[in-house]
Amino acid sequence: MKDSKEITLFIDTYNSNHSDAVLMVADYLSNNQNSSAEIIVSEKNQLNLKIMNNNVEGYLDLDFDLNSNTNDELKNFFIGLIYQARERLGSDFPKTNIEKDIENSLHSISFYSEVSETKIISKNIKEIVFKGDFTKLETQNGDDFLFVIVPLDKNKTNLDRDYSMENYRKQISDEIKITAGAYYTIRNFREDEIKMWFVLHSHSGNLGNWAEKAKTGDQAILWGPRSMFSPSKKFSHLILIADETGIPAMKVISENNKNFSKCTTFYEVIDESCQIPTKGENNILENWIYREGDEPGEGEKLLDSLKVYELPKNDFYIFGAGEARQMMKIRKFFKNEGVAKEQMHITGYWKK
Numbered sequence: 001m002k003d004s005k006e007i008t009l010f011i012d013t014y015n016s017n018h019s020d021a022v023l024m025v026a027d028y029l030s031n032n033q034n035s036s037a038e039i040i041v042s043e044k045n046q047l048n049l050k051i052m053n054n055n056v057e058g059y060l061d062l063d064f065d066l067n068s069n070t071n072d073e074l075k076n077f078f079i080g081l082i083y084q085a086r087e088r089l090g091s092d093f094p095k096t097n098i099e100k101d102i103e104n105s106l107h108s109i110s111f112y113s114e115v116s117e118t119k120i121i122s123k124n125i126k127e128i129v130f131k132g133d134f135t136k137l138e139t140q141n142g143d144d145f146l147f148v149i150v151p152l153d154k155n156k157t158n159l160d161r162d163y164s165m166e167n168y169r170k171q172i173s174d175e176i177k178i179t180a181g182a183y184y185t186i187r188n189f190r191e192d193e194i195k196m197w198f199v200l201h202s203h204s205g206n207l208g209n210w211a212e213k214a215k216t217g218d219q220a221i222l223w224g225p226r227s228m229f230s231p232s233k234k235f236s237h238l239i240l241i242a243d244e245t246g247i248p249a250m251k252v253i254s255e256n257n258k259n260f261s262k263c264t265t266f267y268e269v270i271d272e273s274c275q276i277p278t279k280g281e282n283n284i285l286e287n288w289i290y291r292e293g294d295e296p297g298e299g300e301k302l303l304d305s306l307k308v309y310e311l312p313k314n315d316f317y318i319f320g321a322g323e324a325r326q327m328m329k330i331r332k333f334f335k336n337e338g339v340a341k342e343q344m345h346i347t348g349y350w351k352k
Helices: 004-017 021-028 071-092 097-106 165-172 206-213 247-256 301-307 324-336
Strands: 034-043 046-053 058-064 110-122 123-130 144-152 179-189 195-197 219-226 237-242 261-267 284-290 316-322 343-350
Touching: 004 021, 004 071, 004 324, 004 343, 021 034, 021 046, 021 058, 021 071, 021 097, 021 123, 034 237, 034 247, 058 071, 071 097, 097 219, 123 206, 123 219, 144 165, 144 195, 144 206, 165 219, 179 206, 179 219, 179 247, 195 206, 195 247, 237 247, 247 316, 261 301, 284 301, 301 324, 316 324, 324 343
Parallel strands: 237 261, 237 316, 261 284, 316 343
Antiparallel strands: 034 046, 046 058, 110 123, 110 219, 123 195, 144 179, 144 219, 179 195
């Protein structure tokens, strides 16, 4: 199986966070209304859909060769099935979260900006302040994130004010790329200023390297926004889980969302000196887990802290973000504890 770990991660993410899309594809392929569906890998290493209809279990072969195809090809294959399902089912099936996300991206806006200020927040977090005209930026005071596009060599490339996401996509397949991009959460913003926190990894990619060296006057295109935090109903107790990459989103959610009366957070950071407490919020209980000698995304301390945490009896919602495989383990733990899909959204912000 090519990219076996990546394919396992894809299947787990779709079954957990995009079960509505999996069910729509199952209804389309079976020409029936099913009560539930999930993607599985058969004993013969084939990709199947396991469906339930009136308490009767069934299986559908997805005709996708896991031995010769990659994870990226699997993603494209499944998106294709979603489009086919929508064309066949029309409005008979509610719009899925994936479709909503694609639709929202069509309304996203590109903003030209320049770095106006930088500040070190902790050992591995750097705040970068962008100035520009953000009057048309609309956020939900949640995990709103923007795609940050920067020149790979600022001495050779100047970003035009009209540079857009379309320009970026056109150069993805070019042998020589002039820009790089990645998603980052808005920590806070005004009409003329956006603040973001960038995690500085030892294995930083293009954006991490840019952020480490960023200084006043550096150019960037900010495109978006998008969001993942969208509970289906109100709840009284919010549980947030993150490593450094997810902390900005969790801070904004806990500070601004009024749909809960109590919030408990679990933040994994390097050590005690990297705590960034939320001030003046009596209903937020923050737990800081120290990674110490562990590599980011590889330790068990965050999961271990959740194993000894006593979940509320009911009326709670879990939102988590961090290293993809670490989050997959956490999601699996809560699932085994009986937490329903509708009560949690745990996602990967980055992969080791």
